[in-house]
Amino acid sequence: MPVSAPPSPPxxxxxxxxxxxxxxxxxxxxxxxxxxxxxxxxxxxxxKRPLPERxxxxxxxxxxxxxxxxPAQAAxxxxxxxxxxxxxxxxxxxxxxxxxxxxxxxxxxxxxxTMQVKQAVVGHGRATKEQVQHMVxxxxxxxxxxxxxxxxxxxxxxxHAHGGQGLGALSSAGRRKSGRLTSTDALNxxxxxx
Numbered sequence: 001m002p003v004s005a006p007p008s009p010p011x012x013x014x015x016x017x018x019x020x021x022x023x024x025x026x027x028x029x030x031x032x033x034x035x036x037x038x039x040x041x042x043x044x045x046x047x048k049r050p051l052p053e054r055x056x057x058x059x060x061x062x063x064x065x066x067x068x069x070x071p072a073q074a075a076x077x078x079x080x081x082x083x084x085x086x087x088x089x090x091x092x093x094x095x096x097x098x099x100x101x102x103x104x105x106x107x108x109x110x111x112x113x114t115m116q117v118k119q120a121v122v123g124h125g126r127a128t129k130e131q132v133q134h135m136v137x138x139x140x141x142x143x144x145x146x147x148x149x150x151x152x153x154x155x156x157x158x159x160h161a162h163g164g165q166g167l168g169a170l171s172s173a174g175r176r177k178s179g180r181l182t183s184t185d186a187l188n189x190x191x192x193x194x
Contacts, residue, residue, distance in 0.1 A: 010036065014071035014107070015157030016062070017149050018079075018095035021045060023058050024149030027069045028140065030161035037140040039069060040150040051090075055097040062101035074102045075110045075160035077117060077152065112159050117152070120159035 010029035017024035022045075027038040043061035045054035079095055082088040102109050115125030122135050133151040137144070139158060146154060
């Protein structure tokens with residue numbers, strides 16, 4: 001009788017939804033196609049504090065989350081272009097602080113566009129925040145819906161769990177600037193994977 005190999009341990013993933021005021025985080029364990037909720041929440045900064053202090057709060061908060069939950073990999077949403085260039089710049093700085101903390105902790109960091117995350121979790125890239133919250137709750141069998149920022153972070157971790165390996169190379173190999181993936185792109189990416 002052949003002896004089967006023991007199942008590999010779950011891969012712990014940390015998802016980050018960056019923001020200067022509120023940075024969401026979500027931790028999931030992925031084992032094959034199964035996902036298990038570990039933790040989620042938000043890092044909040046005080047609007048009245050100077051920008052460097054607020055970025056420091058994000059850095060320290062991410063470092064504490066990494067130390068507490070010991071993820072193996074991290075995924076973070078990319079900056080989207082806002083109508084207000086100043087808001088986009090501030091978001092980019094918050095995202096940079098989060099990435100710096102993740103890389104400083106020795107974690108590999110994957111980046112996903114907002115539309116990619118929504119596509120992976122809801123099934124279409126133009127999903128509303130409420131639809132993302134609902135699907136995250138269903139996919140992770142949560143007793144209630146997480147806050148919008150925590151849900152977005154969990155969605156990022158879920159997208160990475162589904163897209164970080166195997167066919168998931170589609171999510172980055174076929175991505176266009178707009179964040180959309182066409183069937184031609186998918187076919188070309190599949191061909192590259194073979």
